[in-house]
Amino acid sequence: MKHTSVMLASFLLAGAASAAEVAPQEVAFQDGSVLQSLTGVAGDAENGRKVFLNRKKGNCLACHANSDMEDQPFHGEIGPSLDHVADRMDEAHLRGMLVNSKMTFDGTIMPAFYRADGFVRPLDKFKGKTILSAQEVEDVVAYLLTLKE
Amino acid sequence: MKITMTLLAASALALSAGASLADGHERIEIDGVELILAAPAPDYVEHLDKVMSGWLFRSAETQALELDDFDNPAFVFIDKGIDLFNEVDGSEGKSCASCHEDVAEFAGLRASMPRVVDGKVQTMEDIVNDMRVNYMGAEPWKWSGGEMTSVVGLISLQSRGMPVDVKIDGDAAPFWERGKELYYTRVGQLDMACANCHEDNFGKMIRADRLSQGQINGFPTYRLKNAKLNSIHGRFKGCMKNIRAKPFKEGSEEFRALELYLASRGAGLSVESPSVRN
Numbered sequence: 001m002k003h004t005s006v007m008l009a010s011f012l013l014a015g016a017a018s019a020a021e022v023a024p025q026e027v028a029f030q031d032g033s034v035l036q037s038l039t040g041v042a043g044d045a046e047n048g049r050k051v052f053l054n055r056k057k058g059n060c061l062a063c064h065a066n067s068d069m070e071d072q073p074f075h076g077e078i079g080p081s082l083d084h085v086a087d088r089m090d091e092a093h094l095r096g097m098l099v100n101s102k103m104t105f106d107g108t109i110m111p112a113f114y115r116a117d118g119f120v121r122p123l124d125k126f127k128g129k130t131i132l133s134a135q136e137v138e139d140v141v142a143y144l145l146t147l148k149e
Numbered sequence: 150m151k152i153t154m155t156l157l158a159a160s161a162l163a164l165s166a167g168a169s170l171a172d173g174h175e176r177i178e179i180d181g182v183e184l185i186l187a188a189p190a191p192d193y194v195e196h197l198d199k200v201m202s203g204w205l206f207r208s209a210e211t212q213a214l215e216l217d218d219f220d221n222p223a224f225v226f227i228d229k230g231i232d233l234f235n236e237v238d239g240s241e242g243k244s245c246a247s248c249h250e251d252v253a254e255f256a257g258l259r260a261s262m263p264r265v266v267d268g269k270v271q272t273m274e275d276i277v278n279d280m281r282v283n284y285m286g287a288e289p290w291k292w293s294g295g296e297m298t299s300v301v302g303l304i305s306l307q308s309r310g311m312p313v314d315v316k317i318d319g320d321a322a323p324f325w326e327r328g329k330e331l332y333y334t335r336v337g338q339l340d341m342a343c344a345n346c347h348e349d350n351f352g353k354m355i356r357a358d359r360l361s362q363g364q365i366n367g368f369p370t371y372r373l374k375n376a377k378l379n380s381i382h383g384r385f386k387g388c389m390k391n392i393r394a395k396p397f398k399e400g401s402e403e404f405r406a407l408e409l410y411l412a413s414r415g416a417g418l419s420v421e422s423p424s425v426r427n
Contacts, residue, residue, distance in 0.1 A: 076353070122337055129338070
């Protein structure tokens with residue numbers, strides 16, 4: 001019973017996501033910002049927090065400190081702290097940073113999380129794939145929007 | 150003796166936190182041999198003032214393991230290397246020692262490797278396998294296998310304290326250029342070059358690891374993570390996989406060129422093999 005409802009829920013989510021999803025090569029940028037949601041489905045901040053932490057997904061803590069995750073050891077020092085980042089960047093710009101931060105910071109070390117091609121020698125299992133799914137990007141954006149003074 | 154070592158280590162630690170000797174060098178001492186672990190960068194290393202050994206970026210506990218050969222876990226493998234050096238193998242009934250009575254005759258070799266011979270970058274692994282195949286009639290060893298890293302470690306140890314000084318001009322020049330190009334080329338799904346981490350961000354934490362300059366003067370390196378000696382090409386592979394790039398093969402033209410280029414970026418540092426890292 002429990003099982004069925006979980007399965008149904010994930011089926012519905014997957015269905016909803018693909019219907020309106022913007023493909024990686026079709027994302028429209030405006031000065032580093034992406035105005036349109038990639039999925040049309042509101043981001044889930046709670047899941048975004050998990051994606052942010054997950055070493056195989058965002059792994060954002062590898063490079064950024066984040067006081068909201070003080071319980072986690074080892075915050076990276078390569079990028080700026082993301083404390084109160086939503087006071088500095090609006091939703092569209094945060095989405096742009098996640099999709100491809102090179103549109104804002106030329107030559108940055110920060111990976112593009114929603115780009116599928118143009119890579120040199122990607123490992124076979126990542127060929128043609130994005131680091132995060134469209135909905136995961138929306139979820140992380142929703143999480144980042146909670147990081148306010 | 151012990152006191153001197155500790156003092157030296159302590160001053161090196163303090164130095165790694167920012168200060169610098171007047172001549173731009175930082176030193177430690179192991180078994181009575183002085184090692185230079187930071188030196189002014191050669192002018193062809195355009196974006197660095199100073200070249201620094203990976204030792205300077207490790208925790209005090211990890212650093213300490215390298216300061217005394219009795220504590221250095223790599224020496225289990227060096228001992229194995231001594232046994233292998235003396236062990237007869239192959240159709241000719243010879244060991245390395247049949248032709249090289251004392252391994253100490255290799256003092257200085259590691260400091261000048263890799264080098265270009267007959268239009269190809271020759272590494273220490275090539276020399277060892279050339280001896281095995283052509284003089285001993287034995288099977289070649291695997292590039293990063295335990296036998297190879299042990300014997301490469303033993304031979305490298307003979308140069309401990311000597312300044313890295315590889316030839317990069319003349320017939321080495323095109324290989325060096327290729328290595329440099331690879332060092333600055335972004336690869337993998339994470340789209341990063343070696344330089345993004347080891348030149349632009351050394352000294353900073355990347356999650357639980359403090360980024361070093363990615364120098365190779367300490368190889369083969371004992372890593373606490375996998376409790377064995379690690380080859381240079383093995384480490385290159387690891388870093389490429391971490392950025393989700395398809396690694397070149399150990400012994401490939403690309404890794405040979407990269408090895409030559411990286412060795413040259415450490416010119417002036419002492420050979421530190423076998424080093425200890427996490």
